[in-house]
Amino acid sequence: MFAPKKVVLAYSGGLDTSIILKWLQTEYGCEVVTFTADLGQGEELEPAREKAILLGIKPENIYIEDLREEFVRDFVNPMFRANAQYEGLYLLGTSIARPLISKRLIEIAEETGADAISHGATGKGNDQVRFELAAYALNPDIKVIAPWREWDLTSRTRLIDFAEKNQIPIATDKRGEAPFSVDANLLHTSSEGKVLEDPAEDAPDYVYQRTVHPEDAPDTPEYIEISFAKGDAVAINGKPVGAAEMLTKLNEYGRKHGVGRLDLVEGRFVGMKSRGIYETPGGTILIEAHRAIESITLDRGAAHLKDQIMPQYAELIYNGFWFSPERDMLQALIDKSQEHVTGTVRLKLFKGLARTVGRWSDHSLYSEEHVTFEEDAGAYDQKDAAGFIKLNALRLRLLAMRERRMK
Numbered sequence: 001m002f003a004p005k006k007v008v009l010a011y012s013g014g015l016d017t018s019i020i021l022k023w024l025q026t027e028y029g030c031e032v033v034t035f036t037a038d039l040g041q042g043e044e045l046e047p048a049r050e051k052a053i054l055l056g057i058k059p060e061n062i063y064i065e066d067l068r069e070e071f072v073r074d075f076v077n078p079m080f081r082a083n084a085q086y087e088g089l090y091l092l093g094t095s096i097a098r099p100l101i102s103k104r105l106i107e108i109a110e111e112t113g114a115d116a117i118s119h120g121a122t123g124k125g126n127d128q129v130r131f132e133l134a135a136y137a138l139n140p141d142i143k144v145i146a147p148w149r150e151w152d153l154t155s156r157t158r159l160i161d162f163a164e165k166n167q168i169p170i171a172t173d174k175r176g177e178a179p180f181s182v183d184a185n186l187l188h189t190s191s192e193g194k195v196l197e198d199p200a201e202d203a204p205d206y207v208y209q210r211t212v213h214p215e216d217a218p219d220t221p222e223y224i225e226i227s228f229a230k231g232d233a234v235a236i237n238g239k240p241v242g243a244a245e246m247l248t249k250l251n252e253y254g255r256k257h258g259v260g261r262l263d264l265v266e267g268r269f270v271g272m273k274s275r276g277i278y279e280t281p282g283g284t285i286l287i288e289a290h291r292a293i294e295s296i297t298l299d300r301g302a303a304h305l306k307d308q309i310m311p312q313y314a315e316l317i318y319n320g321f322w323f324s325p326e327r328d329m330l331q332a333l334i335d336k337s338q339e340h341v342t343g344t345v346r347l348k349l350f351k352g353l354a355r356t357v358g359r360w361s362d363h364s365l366y367s368e369e370h371v372t373f374e375e376d377a378g379a380y381d382q383k384d385a386a387g388f389i390k391l392n393a394l395r396l397r398l399l400a401m402r403e404r405r406m407k
Helices: 015-028 046-054 068-081 095-112 127-138 156-165 243-257 281-297 300-319 325-337 384-406
Strands: 006-010 031-038 062-066 116-118 143-145 181-184 189-192 222-229 232-236 261-267 273-279 343-350 353-360
Touching (some): 006 095, 015 031, 031 046, 031 095, 062 095, 068 232, 068 281, 068 325, 095 116, 095 127, 232 243, 232 281, 243 343, 281 343
Parallel strands (some): 006 116, 031 062
Antiparallel strands (some): 222 232, 343 353
């Protein structure tokens, strides 16, 4: 049995990871380093530090880091250049956060001389796969401890008992069954389990945390403009903003207008289907705007090729293969396609919808001279279409002639 001397734990400060922290200390007798990432989940993180100290962690072994800018710049933005949506709908908010957390776990392990990392993902979900595939890709020799696959604390009652015996503070609302499980970061919130487990039942209103109900959104539409440079959003209404600030501001617009709600039954990588409620207000606005600016700056062939590879790219992220050669290869192709994806999009936000109403770019391939229904001054000779059609029809005519012959 592997006996770690020092373990870096992905630590939220919540009940489950606090139990894991104490379990690592009692089960393995090892030193624990905690890592808490600020990915824009909207929670105060200092209590995680206080709780870690309370549980015996040395102050120098407590890492709390603001990774919001890196998260959006190096993970969310590359993904949005691809217009990635898993199973055609899910904007991958949880999936895209895991490789960054794993990256820092591995880096902190190297910095502190730890010989293992640990996470709080269960043995039924996708996150265990994402955390561990990323970790092994970055350090093939790292040891990973996944308590949910090892311990016998298999019920909420046993977890509470363990917490009480080890003097782990328990929030009042944690003593009962939580109504649902929530994961959050700057890109989205996801809710699943308990009251959401029956996909035939409408999700209760209280599940939604980041958006007003579309029916309660303002009765007057709001217009915003998003500017892009090489595929990345860089300005709102003409004002340049950083990557994390961009998503923060778009989230505010989306929240106000009820944009970005999704009720999805998805196919997990581990084999089962699960029902989740996702809120991605800023991301929903962003992907609408990105596709709009691509519509005038991307060549048809390039755009269609991107759409063909998008499902595979999205699945790689969903399944945890961010740090894989195939994702790198697809990313190189995607990034090449974005060289001229520069310009501005105007959107109308109203009652749960983000709709493009205008787009313009110095890199535009749109030629009004060629598409006009008025006189085009010889820009396009309509007679050329006859030969074009005839050549494209040749194989179809030969097939039809054979069918006629065989009858």
